Amino acid sequence: VTSDPRVPANWPAPGPEALACSQRLVDRVLERLAVQRFLPFDDYMHEVLYAPGLGYYAGGSTKLGAAGDFVTAPEVSPLFGQSLAVQIARTLSACGSGAEVVEFGAGSGALAAAVLVELARRECLPAAYVIVEISPDLQARQRERLAALPDALARLVSWRATPPGPGLRGVILANEVLDAMAVARFVIAPEQGARRVLEEGVEAVPGAGACAPGEVGEWNATPGSRLQLSIQPARPWVRDAVARLEADLGRRLPPGYRSELAPRREAWLATVAECLEAGLMLLVDYGLAAPEYYAPDREDGTLLCHYRHRAHADALFLPGLQDITAWVDFSAVARQAVSSGLRVAGFTTQAGFLVGNEIDALAAEAFDAAQGEAERVLLSGALRRLLLPGEMGERFRVMALTRGDAGAPGGFDRPDLRHSLQGAGLEKG
Numbered sequence: 001v002t003s004d005p006r007v008p009a010n011w012p013a014p015g016p017e018a019l020a021c022s023q024r025l026v027d028r029v030l031e032r033l034a035v036q037r038f039l040p041f042d043d044y045m046h047e048v049l050y051a052p053g054l055g056y057y058a059g060g061s062t063k064l065g066a067a068g069d070f071v072t073a074p075e076v077s078p079l080f081g082q083s084l085a086v087q088i089a090r091t092l093s094a095c096g097s098g099a100e101v102v103e104f105g106a107g108s109g110a111l112a113a114a115v116l117v118e119l120a121r122r123e124c125l126p127a128a129y130v131i132v133e134i135s136p137d138l139q140a141r142q143r144e145r146l147a148a149l150p151d152a153l154a155r156l157v158s159w160r161a162t163p164p165g166p167g168l169r170g171v172i173l174a175n176e177v178l179d180a181m182a183v184a185r186f187v188i189a190p191e192q193g194a195r196r197v198l199e200e201g202v203e204a205v206p207g208a209g210a211c212a213p214g215e216v217g218e219w220n221a222t223p224g225s226r227l228q229l230s231i232q233p234a235r236p237w238v239r240d241a242v243a244r245l246e247a248d249l250g251r252r253l254p255p256g257y258r259s260e261l262a263p264r265r266e267a268w269l270a271t272v273a274e275c276l277e278a279g280l281m282l283l284v285d286y287g288l289a290a291p292e293y294y295a296p297d298r299e300d301g302t303l304l305c306h307y308r309h310r311a312h313a314d315a316l317f318l319p320g321l322q323d324i325t326a327w328v329d330f331s332a333v334a335r336q337a338v339s340s341g342l343r344v345a346g347f348t349t350q351a352g353f354l355v356g357n358e359i360d361a362l363a364a365e366a367f368d369a370a371q372g373e374a375e376r377v378l379l380s381g382a383l384r385r386l387l388l389p390g391e392m393g394e395r396f397r398v399m400a401l402t403r404g405d406a407g408a409p410g411g412f413d414r415p416d417l418r419h420s421l422q423g424a425g426l427e428k429g
């Protein structure tokens with residue numbers, strides 16, 4: 001139970017140190033607001049997730065797993081990574097000697113560990129396993145975890161904070177990385193013309209000042225903060241992006257409609273695509289093709305915050321201590337991929353991909369090797385979580401982007417959802 005009025009009474013309270021970090025982060029945002037009055041939502045979200053030392057991913061909070069805020073597929077079971085490794089092994093073989101794996105945003109290191117162990121079992125280890133991790137805190141945890149692998153695997157792993165240069169042959173992996181990139185939020189107004197598209201951002205609550213060093217909070221009556229959301233006419237690029245989106249959808253979005261745009265994902269993909277000389281990029285995330293993402297009944301977008309396994313919509317809640325995510329518009333990802341010269345070789349559900357990549361056989365082996373009933377119960381729970389439509393099986397999608405002749409990736413035909421990406425420019429791919 002907490003006495004901090006910003007934390008609902010039945011939610012776990014952050015410790016004083018964490019609260020002080022959150023306050024320093026709010027001070028940082030207020031400093032920017034003293035100069036520019038309004039911070040577009042994407043700038044705010046990037047700041048509270050990635051500000052050095054203070055942002056959610058750049059600071060020291062637990063984040064992943066039972067003691068953190070959310071659970072990802074690699075945390076659910078190594079079967080996820082083992083099944084991905086089935087496809088990774090095919091691509092590595094097709095790319096020949098020297099082929100590498102590059103994983104972006106490796107979280108706790110669980111996916112890297114599962115993939116490497118399975119690749120070793122299949123005698124198909126890469127020449128290197130490179131982790132691109134912008135969070136120093138997560139990088140430290142990954143180093144600790146992967147140091148426990150057998151030497152022959154651990155020494156393949158290296159870290160960097162930025163994407164590698166061009167010339168990569170092999171596989172690029174990103175599980176739940178795109179959803180962690182900051183999004184802009186637009187709102188459709190009833191007006192016509194330049195004021196029809198608005199965008200959301202953050203302002204200072206009038207009278208809110210920076211906290212004195214060491215001062216732990218005077219909270220204002222609205223649980224939340226010294227920050228508040230506000231709406232302004234959209235920047236020109238947001239207006240243009242909404243116009244293009246509506247042209248692709250073939251319909252106008254109705255007044256009151258609010259959703260997201262994710263230019264940072266497109267910029268990231270353009271940069272990462274340049275690294276890949278030949279091989280496969282596997283993107284796994286929760287998301288939809290544009291017609292469903294921007295469906296008329298999804299009138300409030302897909303933004304979601306996670307704090308200690310509670311999902312809610314308040315992006316101003318304890319900045320730096322909660323994750324903020326948005327679903328991925330896979331049509332936008334596909335369009336960017338095609339314009340970066342990649343081929344959209346597959347798009348399916350997580351369940352479809354895992355079943356098409358031997359998860360049944362891998363699970364059967366794990367059941368045989370399990371020590372006792374309790375372990376078997378855990379295994380079947382994990383399988384349900386990864387595969388069932390109401391769990392991660394359908395909400396999560398897998399996209400395969402390829403360059404060169406590394407063979408067609410497997411596990412994308414049941415169901416093949418590429419037709420749903422229509423309008424993404426695939427006909428050019």
Ligand SMILES: C[S@@+](CC[C@H](N)C(=O)[O-])C[C@H]1O[C@@H](n2cnc3c(N)ncnc32)[C@H](O)[C@@H]1O
Pocket residue numbers: 057064072073074075104105106107108111132133134135138174175176177180181268
């Ligand atoms: C939701 S976590 C997912 C972690 C892990 N992939 C998993 O599935 O458990 C998002 C990760 O993406 C990382 N990330 C976000 N933007 C990134 C970027 N531009 N380059 C590399 N990593 C990034 C974060 O630091 C974090 O490790």
